[in-house]
Amino acid sequence: MKCSRPQWAFTLIRTAMAAAGTSACLAWALVAGTGYSQAGSAEQAPQSAGSPRLSVETLSGVEDAVDSRRAEQLASKIAELDSIVFEKQQLEGDLRTAKSELSAIELQLQNTKKLIRSEVDGFLGQSTDRKRLDDLLDEHKGSAESAATIAERVSALEKDLGSKHLKFSVATRDVERLKSQLAAEMRERNSRKIQAIARKLDKTIRFEQSVSFRCSASKSLSACLAEHRNDGQMSQWVLDNYQRALAADIRDQVADVTLDTAWYRYRTRTDFVQASMSLDGTVNAQMNIEATVTAKKMMPCAILDVSYEQCDSKMHSLIVRSNKYGDQVRINDQDYGATPVSLVLDGGIYEIQVTVGGTTQQRTLSLKADQVLNFKF
Known part of the structure; x- marks a missing residue:
């Protein structure tokens, strides 16, 4: 069997490029599946269609409207999310490179195996010398060791990427929770303003x-x-x-x-x-x-330049009281201080907690009319 080096080298390069392209597509599928694109990172990775664009600048209008600790928390969490996305993109790039190298070395192993078989057949037929066979065996051994090393690196990168995906999911959930809380806080402030303005x-x-x-x-x-x-x-x-x-x-x-x-x-x-x-x-x-x-x-x-839905919704009064001094009220994960707490809220479901010392009482309220809640400890 005759096989010149330029011919099989060309085949090796072309096959390696094809393998790299497949790995890149798989890595891109992982990125697109996250449902998030970092603003300003268009040069680093393609942006999936429909991904939300989250950035600190998005909050500028919100922070002007609401001087809220929640807005600062949301800005910090979005910055953390951006950092996770950047690290995840780097890992995905490293993983694509490692998989491409692995595909190339595996292809090289296949070719060296074919050459070894050819040389063994020639050696047994006394048509080649031992040095050529030894060189091929050494080349195959080196390729096998490189393949094992790259495979370990691919495995480690996949593990790190899985961990980063988990952090990304947790950070995304925290951002959505903070956005929801901030929107609720803004809605409540607007509701109080609407009530105050409507009377005049x-x-x-x-x-x-x-x-x-x-x-x-x-x-x-x-x-x-x-x-x-x-x-x-x-x-x-x-x-x-x-x-x-x-x-x-x-x-x-x-x-x-x-x-x-x-x-x-x-x-x-x-x-x-x-x-x-x-x-x-x-x-x-x-x-x-x-x-x-x-x-x-x-x-x-x-x-007020707010959604007209807030003027259409039915508002109700909610008063929360307890029989203890120094208690703390929390409604839908938002702190309201000590009782008595008096609010005007939209109708809906509210989780109300009152804590005194280390003791907490909690009630789920469906607000459909003006209501007073009394907590006894």
């Missing part, structure tokens, strides 16, 4: 307004005043005065109030308190206007 929206405002218009000089002043309509201007007058009055009332909840006429309804009553008419029919008058404004249900959410 319906109001009656009174203001004066000067008008000037043309009327037929043949008509009397009273007839001109009776015929005059302010429909085109009244909406803007009410908006300006209502916005000014409301901004003063809710400045504690909202720093800058900009209203839209679609957020409320109104009715007005006008009286002319002073009027004059010139010879050319120009009427100048002073009006007293009383406007009764009724807010629409979604108006508090529109002012």
Whole structure:
């Protein structure tokens, strides 16, 4: 059997490249299966479609809206998750390289085995010398030792990668839990603001307004005043005065109030308190206007720029008390301090814990109406 080195070397390289490609696809499947892509790591690894993009910058708007310890915890946990993803990507790259090397060395072993068989056949047939056979046996032994070493490295990398996958899953779960808690905290704060604002929206405002218009000089002043309509201007007058009055009332909840006429309804009553008419029919008058404004249900959410669902949901009062001093209340994994605790919450399921010393009592509450919970120790 004749086999020149350039030919089988070319076959070895081509087969090794194919094996490396298969390993790379398998490693990429592992990355895509995690459901997470590190922001800014596009040069290190392809990003799977639909993966959430988590980064500290994502929190900037949330931290501005809610000065919360939960937001800091979430930022720290996301940073930890980014670090795990980076380490996992490095391990996956090392694993791809090691598997490629293993495939190449295994292919080399197969080729050396074929050559050894050929040389043995030639040796037994007295067509070759012993030195050629010894060289091939030494080459095969070295390849076998390299294959064993690389196989051990692949096994160790797979073990490390499995451990990293576990850490990634735990960190991802913690991030989702913190995001949920932060969203609940924001929702509760918004709910309190909605309740505070809603009580101040319906109001009656009174203001004066000067008008000037043309009327037929043949008509009397009273007839001109009776015929005059302010429909085109009244909406803007009410908006300006209502916005000014409301901004003063809710400045504690909202720093800058900009209203839209679609957020409320109104009715007005006008009286002319002073009027004059010139010879050319120009009427100048002073009006007293009383406007009764009724807010629409979604108006508090529109002012706060939050989801309208919060204005549609039914809110209930929850009061938690106990018979001990120095207790601590925890609702849905969020601390509320010592009793009595008074909250306005959406209807739903709540896990309520009260701890005194080392003793904790817990109740699961389905909040469907205003309720008071008393804990006795």
